[in-house]
Amino acid sequence: MRDPDGLLRRAGVRGNPDRDQHFLVDDRVLDRLPDYLDDADRSHLLEIGAGTGALTDRLLAIAERVTVVERDPELAAFLREEFDEEIAAGDLTVIEGDALDVDLPDFSASVSNLPYGVSSEIAFRLLPEGKPLVLMFQKEFAERMAADAGTDDYGRLSVTAQHYADVEVVEPVPKEAFSPPPEVQSAVVRTTPRTPDYEVDDEAFFFDFVKAIFTQRRKTLRNAIRNTAHISGLDDADAVVDAVDEDLLRRRPGTLAPAEFAELAVIARDNGFEQGESG
Numbered sequence: 001m002r003d004p005d006g007l008l009r010r011a012g013v014r015g016n017p018d019r020d021q022h023f024l025v026d027d028r029v030l031d032r033l034p035d036y037l038d039d040a041d042r043s044h045l046l047e048i049g050a051g052t053g054a055l056t057d058r059l060l061a062i063a064e065r066v067t068v069v070e071r072d073p074e075l076a077a078f079l080r081e082e083f084d085e086e087i088a089a090g091d092l093t094v095i096e097g098d099a100l101d102v103d104l105p106d107f108s109a110s111v112s113n114l115p116y117g118v119s120s121e122i123a124f125r126l127l128p129e130g131k132p133l134v135l136m137f138q139k140e141f142a143e144r145m146a147a148d149a150g151t152d153d154y155g156r157l158s159v160t161a162q163h164y165a166d167v168e169v170v171e172p173v174p175k176e177a178f179s180p181p182p183e184v185q186s187a188v189v190r191t192t193p194r195t196p197d198y199e200v201d202d203e204a205f206f207f208d209f210v211k212a213i214f215t216q217r218r219k220t221l222r223n224a225i226r227n228t229a230h231i232s233g234l235d236d237a238d239a240v241v242d243a244v245d246e247d248l249l250r251r252r253p254g255t256l257a258p259a260e261f262a263e264l265a266v267i268a269r270d271n272g273f274e275q276g277e278s279g
Helices: 004-011 027-037 054-060 073-082 084-088 116-129 139-146 156-164 203-214 221-227 237-243 258-271
Strands: 044-048 065-070 092-096 109-113 133-138 165-173 186-193
Touching: 004 073, 027 054, 027 109, 027 133, 027 165, 027 186, 044 054, 054 065, 054 109, 065 073, 073 084, 073 092, 084 092, 116 133, 116 139, 116 156, 133 139, 133 165, 139 156, 139 165, 139 186, 156 165, 156 186, 156 203, 156 258, 203 221, 203 258, 221 237, 237 258
Parallel strands: 044 065, 044 109, 065 092, 109 133
Antiparallel strands: 133 186, 165 186
16 A cells, blocks of 8 residues: 555645645554445445545555545646556546535445545535445544434434434544644544435425524423524424424423434424425
């Protein structure tokens, strides 16, 4: 495998925290990341934020094809030079551009050390694709994604992520694994896509409703529903409250499992809008 420090030297770059650049340089972490795919389809792996290609090199060793997305023009040019043989062989494709804007290929799984400043946006672009993901996040963000109902870390992020997949934190990663070290600890998250055990007819409203309710996470659901109608867009919050079971109304948002939020969102959509509106 290519040496991460050697790649940085050949690229002639140093990480820039102001540009959200923290290069993963710990060989042990880099070597383990692809293994977290377990038995996932490795025919076409996607990497977001390839940097100087330390992780790219390891993905090429296990995949039939790899596509990387890199927004920095200088780094994208370096990748094309460093991996010219792999590109010529059709094993690697380099896409220069912002991962939030470019057209993504039909990948089988993704392994990525995400730019932390846009990690949430990228994660929620990838999750709806229904593919296995191994992603590096800030540790706090990772723990919130994987949190169970009733825990302090559980919130809107947990419900939304777990709507698409089973989420688990598989490895904490220290600051020293990066160059330059970030100010925060990191962690690797593995998501395994699945169909939720509940039905949501209006996914957009479901997410908006969850977002609204969690702005009042310390309130009872009764008050949270009434206090956030301006966020969720409900016309008649009182009608929703009247339609919800009294025991549920006494609970707080952080205690509801995703399936219970889905049930509540259906009640809200069916009762909280004027006739002819869907939210």
